[in-house]
Amino acid sequence: MSDLTILEQAALAVWVLDSSVTQPDLEDIYRAAGTRDFEAAKRALLQKIEENGLSYVYEKIELPLRPVLRNMEKKGMLVDAEALAELSRDYHKKLDAIAKKIYDHAGSEFNINSPKQLGDILFDTLGLSAARQKKTPGGARSTRESELEKMRDLHPIIEEVLAYRELQKLLSTYIDVIPGLLDAEGRLHTTFLQAGTTTGRLASQEPNLQNIPNKGDLGRAIRDAFVAPPGSKLVAFDYSQIELRLAAILSGDEELRAVFREGGDAHAAVAAKMFGVAPKDVTHDQRRRAKAVNFGILYGMGVNALKESLGSTRAEAQEFYNQYFAAFPRLAEYLEETKADATRTGYTTTLFGRRRYFEGIRSPIPYVRAAAERMAVNAPLQGTQADIVKLAMIEIDALLEREHLRGHAAMLLQIHDELLFEIRDDAIQMLAPQIKEIMERIVPEEKCANVPITVNGKSGQHWGEMKELE
DNA sequence: AGGGTACCCGTA
DNA sequence: AACATACGGGTGCCCT
Numbered sequence: 001m002s003d004l005t006i007l008e009q010a011a012l013a014v015w016v017l018d019s020s021v022t023q024p025d026l027e028d029i030y031r032a033a034g035t036r037d038f039e040a041a042k043r044a045l046l047q048k049i050e051e052n053g054l055s056y057v058y059e060k061i062e063l064p065l066r067p068v069l070r071n072m073e074k075k076g077m078l079v080d081a082e083a084l085a086e087l088s089r090d091y092h093k094k095l096d097a098i099a100k101k102i103y104d105h106a107g108s109e110f111n112i113n114s115p116k117q118l119g120d121i122l123f124d125t126l127g128l129s130a131a132r133q134k135k136t137p138g139g140a141r142s143t144r145e146s147e148l149e150k151m152r153d154l155h156p157i158i159e160e161v162l163a164y165r166e167l168q169k170l171l172s173t174y175i176d177v178i179p180g181l182l183d184a185e186g187r188l189h190t191t192f193l194q195a196g197t198t199t200g201r202l203a204s205q206e207p208n209l210q211n212i213p214n215k216g217d218l219g220r221a222i223r224d225a226f227v228a229p230p231g232s233k234l235v236a237f238d239y240s241q242i243e244l245r246l247a248a249i250l251s252g253d254e255e256l257r258a259v260f261r262e263g264g265d266a267h268a269a270v271a272a273k274m275f276g277v278a279p280k281d282v283t284h285d286q287r288r289r290a291k292a293v294n295f296g297i298l299y300g301m302g303v304n305a306l307k308e309s310l311g312s313t314r315a316e317a318q319e320f321y322n323q324y325f326a327a328f329p330r331l332a333e334y335l336e337e338t339k340a341d342a343t344r345t346g347y348t349t350t351l352f353g354r355r356r357y358f359e360g361i362r363s364p365i366p367y368v369r370a371a372a373e374r375m376a377v378n379a380p381l382q383g384t385q386a387d388i389v390k391l392a393m394i395e396i397d398a399l400l401e402r403e404h405l406r407g408h409a410a411m412l413l414q415i416h417d418e419l420l421f422e423i424r425d426d427a428i429q430m431l432a433p434q435i436k437e438i439m440e441r442i443v444p445e446e447k448c449a450n451v452p453i454t455v456n457g458k459s460g461q462h463w464g465e466m467k468e469l470e
Numbered sequence: 471a472g473g474g475t476a477c478c479c480g481t482a
Numbered sequence: 483a484a485c486a487t488a489c490g491g492g493t494g495c496c497c498t
Contacts (some may be wrong), residue, residue: 197488397477
């Protein structure tokens with residue numbers, strides 16, 4: 001740990017103690033320690049960490065992780081700048097053509113990027129309106145994608161606006177920005193914020209490499225500009241449904257554990273239990289609904305939100321909700337206990353002891369309290385996932401060091417449940433199984449409740465087109 | 471000109 | 483009146 005400055009160590013300590021203080025500065029350190037003497041502050045912080053059961057998270061996760069992240073930032077990811085330049089020309093041409101069509105429909109030129117001006121054109125000039133048109137928090141008529149979708153059939157301008165937004169976003173966020181961030185070798189070096197989130201996850205900035213587009217042909221073309229140099233491949237490993245597995249582990253729900261013990265398609269298996277049918281008889285629609293509920297559970301969703309994501313009626317959503325928790329009764333109890341614990345103590349903990357405090361958990365204002373409860377339900381799941389991936393990163397980095405593999409392989413990115421490496425062709429066969437093995441067994445068996453943790457590997461020359469390993 | 475915020479949207 | 487969790491970041495627009 002010798003290459004962490006004492007300031008970095010103290011900042012991490014403050015954040016581990018209270019993750020609502022993201023990116024702590026010197027003032028935050030003094031405030032948290034209750035003294036303006038740095039040495040005394042460090043001692044005070046360490047003692048608090050000990051007292052709050054946070055020593056494992058601080059000493060075995062956050063402190064060792066810092067140098068690992070530095071290695072990743074230093075290595076950087078190779079980008080094919082010429083590919084981006086070609087995308088830029090292509091997309092700008094398309095964007096101009098779409099803008100012309102929009103001006104034609106509108107009868108005048110205006111700033112399509114301005115929600116205010118766009119709203120005036122759509123709602124006033126063209127007189128469009130949809131049922132249940134939503135307002136923005138500021139009271140303006142919303143032009144967000146989900147609202148425009150409702151108006152798709154009313155006027156051809158809507159489709160053009162949606163297409164314009166997609167292209168504009170990709171150009172201004174990625175395609176026209178990334179070339180200016182490359183070093184002389186064409187590599188892109190992000191900065192990982194280790195104390196940047198309240199849940200324990202990492203964040204990435206300048207640029208944010210954790211939100212590079214991943215679906216849709218236009219977005220995928222951007223990923224294809226991220227490459228491995230000749231003689232190497234990009235190799236990615238992602239945890240399979242890690243948060244739902246953690247819900248099974250943390251709750252101990254017998255039925256949900258069985259879903260994962262039996263392997264196979266988890267969403268389909270959940271659908272089978274939920275709808276009381278044999279796994280082979282699960283329809284496409286039943287699986288889709290089960291998947292929506294699975295995701296919703298992890299975020300503390302209520303019936304209303306479920307209705308939105310299912311596109312169903314309230315009564316139907318309520319029925320699915322009831323069926324789900326009838327099928328997984330212990331999971332339902334666990335979620336209630338989590339809220340109750342958070343209300344009693346003011347915080348939640350992850351499987352490894354990481355804490356998150358909730359400001360509004362005892363608020364008399366119902367929706368403030370409800371929001372805090374949703375966060376409280378999500379925090380142990382998202383936070384434990386963060387713990388697990390970080391532990392795996394530390395052990396994988398140690399492997400690369402111990403086996404003198406730094407010249408053959410480098411960890412490049414962490415995208416929450418996924419690790420991306422650049423590995424020389426002659427080392428992939430040997431190394432990929434070892435990385436996968438570390439990731440899968442990083443959670444001690446006694447903590448797993450017999451729920452298997454599984455990892456999928458992919459490799460390829462381009463980030464956008466990788467094929468399953470094995 | 472620069473700061474703060476609203477709105478929008480990409481990822482897990 | 484509320485919004486399913488966690489982020490970073492672009493542009494517009496208002497302010498100083």
